[in-house]
Amino acid sequence: MRRVSIFGATGSIGQNTIDLIDRNPDAYDVVALTGGANIHKLAEDAKRLRANVAVTAHQDRLEDLRAALAGSDVQAAAGSMALTEAAARPADWVMSAIVGAAGLPPGLEALKQGATLALANKETLVCAGPLVLDTARQHNATLLPVDSEHSAVFQALAGEDMSAVERIIITASGGAFRDWPLGDLANATVEQASNHPNWNMGQRITIDSASMFNKALEVIETKEYFGVSPEQVEVLVHPESIVHALVGFNDGALMAHMGAPDMRHAIGYALHWPARQDLPVERLNLAKLGQLRFSEPDDARYPALKLARHVMQRGGLSGAVFNAAKERALDHFIARRIGFLSMADCVAAVLDRFDAQSSLIDAPLTLDNVLQTDHLARKWVDEAISQRAG
Numbered sequence: 001m002r003r004v005s006i007f008g009a010t011g012s013i014g015q016n017t018i019d020l021i022d023r024n025p026d027a028y029d030v031v032a033l034t035g036g037a038n039i040h041k042l043a044e045d046a047k048r049l050r051a052n053v054a055v056t057a058h059q060d061r062l063e064d065l066r067a068a069l070a071g072s073d074v075q076a077a078a079g080s081m082a083l084t085e086a087a088a089r090p091a092d093w094v095m096s097a098i099v100g101a102a103g104l105p106p107g108l109e110a111l112k113q114g115a116t117l118a119l120a121n122k123e124t125l126v127c128a129g130p131l132v133l134d135t136a137r138q139h140n141a142t143l144l145p146v147d148s149e150h151s152a153v154f155q156a157l158a159g160e161d162m163s164a165v166e167r168i169i170i171t172a173s174g175g176a177f178r179d180w181p182l183g184d185l186a187n188a189t190v191e192q193a194s195n196h197p198n199w200n201m202g203q204r205i206t207i208d209s210a211s212m213f214n215k216a217l218e219v220i221e222t223k224e225y226f227g228v229s230p231e232q233v234e235v236l237v238h239p240e241s242i243v244h245a246l247v248g249f250n251d252g253a254l255m256a257h258m259g260a261p262d263m264r265h266a267i268g269y270a271l272h273w274p275a276r277q278d279l280p281v282e283r284l285n286l287a288k289l290g291q292l293r294f295s296e297p298d299d300a301r302y303p304a305l306k307l308a309r310h311v312m313q314r315g316g317l318s319g320a321v322f323n324a325a326k327e328r329a330l331d332h333f334i335a336r337r338i339g340f341l342s343m344a345d346c347v348a349a350v351l352d353r354f355d356a357q358s359s360l361i362d363a364p365l366t367l368d369n370v371l372q373t374d375h376l377a378r379k380w381v382d383e384a385i386s387q388r389a390g
């Protein structure tokens with residue numbers, strides 16, 4: 001039996017992972033399931049899958065979790081330390097699907113015990129790419145991409161020589177506001193931004209798709225994971241979300257990966273890799289689809305992409321600053337304290353402030369430095385917003 005753990009089990013990726021495991025429960029020994037506020041779902045899944053331990057990220061919900069697990073053999077734990085401890089429990093395959101930078105410490109811990117880490121949490125590579133890849137190398141661990149674009153690139157590269165790769169193109173649906181007049185974006189509401197045209201995902205990544213901060217993170221993730229230069233990573237707007245990514249080779253060939261917009265494909269590919277197994281995803285009928293459209297992203301509509309280019313050039317802790325500023329600005333947008341376009345303005349202001357601090361720019365990329373920088377960048381966003389309000 002394969003020992004598996006799922007971090008962020010109660011979320012959209014976590015539930016899709018559980019859907020696949022539920023179809024063949026005898027093949028898996030579930031070590032740890034983790035969640036946040038959704039105690040009911042966490043306990044229900046942990047009991048059904050007979051997990052060894054269930055962990056909520058919220059320390060103050062431990063008693064609720066214990067009560068929900070009463071009568072079962074599943075252990076209960078809570079808090080960020082407990083998450084990291086759960087990641088240290090031996091497992092063969094670990095899904096990293098916590099949302100945000102909170103996914104980094106347990107992901108690193110899972111790599112340290114030599115597990116195969118299926119990485120949905122893109123923030124891990126954005127905040128600490130070189131540290132994460134070094135940790136995987138040192139501990140003989142395997143890192144597999146689960147973001148649909150990165151899984152697509154990974155599949156298009158199977159058996160290929162990286163030195164023949166000229167460029168990697170990841171696609172973007174364009175999000176909820178792709179066709180909106182630019183002048184209306186300032187007044188876009190949380191509800192409007194939370195409505196993705198093609199994918200059914202968690203609220204935060206859906207809003208990040210509307211602003212293209214999600215694609216900005218993915219551009220950085222592509223550079224880190226595949227070890228290419230910033231100039232080799234391109235973005236194409238593709239409203240149908242059928243072609244997830246393309247790899248261009250030095251002989252002019254362009255290998256595209258296509259599939260229905262269903263995360264169970266990328267999750268299942270990482271679960272069964274290096275084999276392929278049957279997956280319950282729709283089979284594409286290209287004749288019925290008729291046409292696939294592609295266009296260049298508009299910089300004025302999606303300023304996040306330009307900020308990502310700046311971050312890739314800077315390197316070091318700038319990815320952690322970028323991600324934390326984005327996460328905090330998103331908190332403020334969801335709380336209706338700032339408008340949709342102000343998110344990019346806040347992130348740009350925080351990156352400028354970071355660029356002016358030479359001690360931070362030159363600091364080594366350690367977990368402690370990433371966590372401290374993350375904290376600082378969030379504080380800078382709060383300061384920028386209160387200055388604007390004042």
Ligand code: NDP
Nearest residue numbers: 008010011012013035036037038057098099120121201202
């Ligand atoms: P969701 O918001 O649906 O789920 C997030 C999960 O993380 C939940 O289990 C949540 O618990 C838990 N969580 C939230 N905050 C914390 C915290 N501070 N500490 C520990 N756990 C926490 O997110 P998604 O599933 O959409 O996305 C997960 C990750 O995968 C993200 O990094 C996203 O960018 C990436 N991704 C998602 C895709 C998708 O299709 N959804 C596609 C590709 C990548 P609870 O809900 O119980 O509070």
